[in-house]
Amino acid sequence: MLTVTSVLFVLFAVSSAQQLTFTHHAVLDPNEKFQLNWNPATDGSDYFTFECVVATRGWLGLGFSSNGAMAAADMVIAWVDASGNPQISDRHGPAQGNGYPPADIKQDYELISGRKNDTHTIITFRRKQDTCDPQDWKITSDTTRLIWAYNDQVPTSADDISKHTERGVKSVQLVNPQTKDGMATILADPRTVTYDLRITNVTLPTDKRTLYWCEIIELPTWNKHHIIANRMMVQKGNERYVHHLVVYGCGEEDMSEHLGKPAACFDDTQVFSPMQMCTDYHAVWAVGGEDFVYPSNMGAPIFGNSKQRFVLLEMHYDNPDLTP
Incomplete structure (x- = not known):
């Protein structure tokens, strides 16, 4: 029960x-392995700050989608490499259907920090509410469908990201003044x-x-x-x-x-x-x-x-x- x-x-x-480190929190997957913390932007030109706490030692991905699908979604993939250095890559879904997300021409996601322990990878990054990049998603007060994914394999580079082993979608209200x-x-x-x-x-x-x-x-x-x-x-x-x-x-x-x-x-x-x-x-x-x-x-x-x-x-x- x-x-x-x-x-x-x-x-x-x-x-x-009262100032909090993160004012917002959501569990994105049914098994509570992908958790998201964030601070909304204070105005349309300001930054959203996100922290992904994921039960993986490989890569993690977070995306913004109009319908929960990969097609035309705005995505970011991050990991901590074999040398212990955090990495981040701004990407987007294919125009139609599912497939490998290519890197954006303009990289608008800024890495703040990244680390991992025996069970989890924790990546903190920020992006503007509106990056003015057609390959990015403008975050609004509407409910946003967040797509998430991860894999336990550590990429050797941004060109060597294996297919996800777990993925899903969660509807979240990102803008809550x-x-x-x-x-x-x-x-x-x-x-x-x-x-x-x-x-x-x-x-x-x-x-x-x-x-x-x-x-x-x-x-x-x-x-x-x-x-x-x-x-x-x-x-x-x-x-x-x-x-x-x-x-x-x-x-x-x-x-x-x-x-x-x-x-x-x-x-x-x-x-x-x-x-x-x-x-x-x-x-x-x-x-x-x-x-x-x-x-x-x-x-x-x-x-x-x-x-x-x-x-x-x-x-x-x-x-x-x-x-x-």
């Missing part, structure tokens, strides 16, 4: 900036109150790769507060199954009859009926998203209205390998 996910609301007010207010500062403020929304244990089906799961939750009777931040809490080990979350407010609808009756939001015969009545957004999160913090002079009201007692928690799980 997979006990997966919840969202934490941070209530009340304030704070200041960070506010100047830090979650750590907010949580350290003694005036802050936290409230957790936790979904009941969910067993993922093994006959279909995706599941939308919904549960009605009754809010406590509190005085009026304001949501000033929220954080996704995914049970460790289940990150690869969680795709996105939405928390809806149900207005003044009485949803008592649905308490304790979580169910699939959509199936072949019907729509989970509470979804038709709960339409106010309280929180939204998707793969690649991190803590969301409101600007210090803003917040979303919650509690305080005895008629607005219920929220709907919608989870989207993704299980492409149909793992039990």
Whole structure:
């Protein structure tokens, strides 16, 4: 049984900036062997910084694709050579179909560092959000399909890169603007109150790769507060199954009859009926998203209205390998 996910609301007010080494993280493969950390650009002419942590001692590849295929994709391949020196190569997919990705005429990926140990290779590099190179992918706020690959064979040169032994695709939101207010500062403020929304244990089906799961939750009777931040809490080990979350407010609808009756939001015969009545957004999160913090002079009201007692928690799980 997979006990997966919840969202934490941070209530009340304030704070200041917090700098993190990497603000974003995603596990790209079902076996957690290819992990990606990154910092988005602050504007369209700035750099994205990426760190690939991959369970290989050979080469690793990361690509940006419109549809998850190699054709016309923007790719970077990196490795640590036999002398211990990190190497990087800016490449692109063939115009059509799959095939060996040739090197770009203009190399726009800048190596920052690279190292490997007995089990993993770690490569850090950067590139501009828009390189103005027709062979590169302009990173936008749209969901990006990241293609990934690796092989345990160490290339002898950029012209000697063997075919991947493992590959896959993952949809990720790379551009998720960070506010100047830090979650750590907010949580350290003694005036802050936290409230957790936790979904009941969910067993993922093994006959279909995706599941939308919904549960009605009754809010406590509190005085009026304001949501000033929220954080996704995914049970460790289940990150690869969680795709996105939405928390809806149900207005003044009485949803008592649905308490304790979580169910699939959509199936072949019907729509989970509470979804038709709960339409106010309280929180939204998707793969690649991190803590969301409101600007210090803003917040979303919650509690305080005895008629607005219920929220709907919608989870989207993704299980492409149909793992039990």
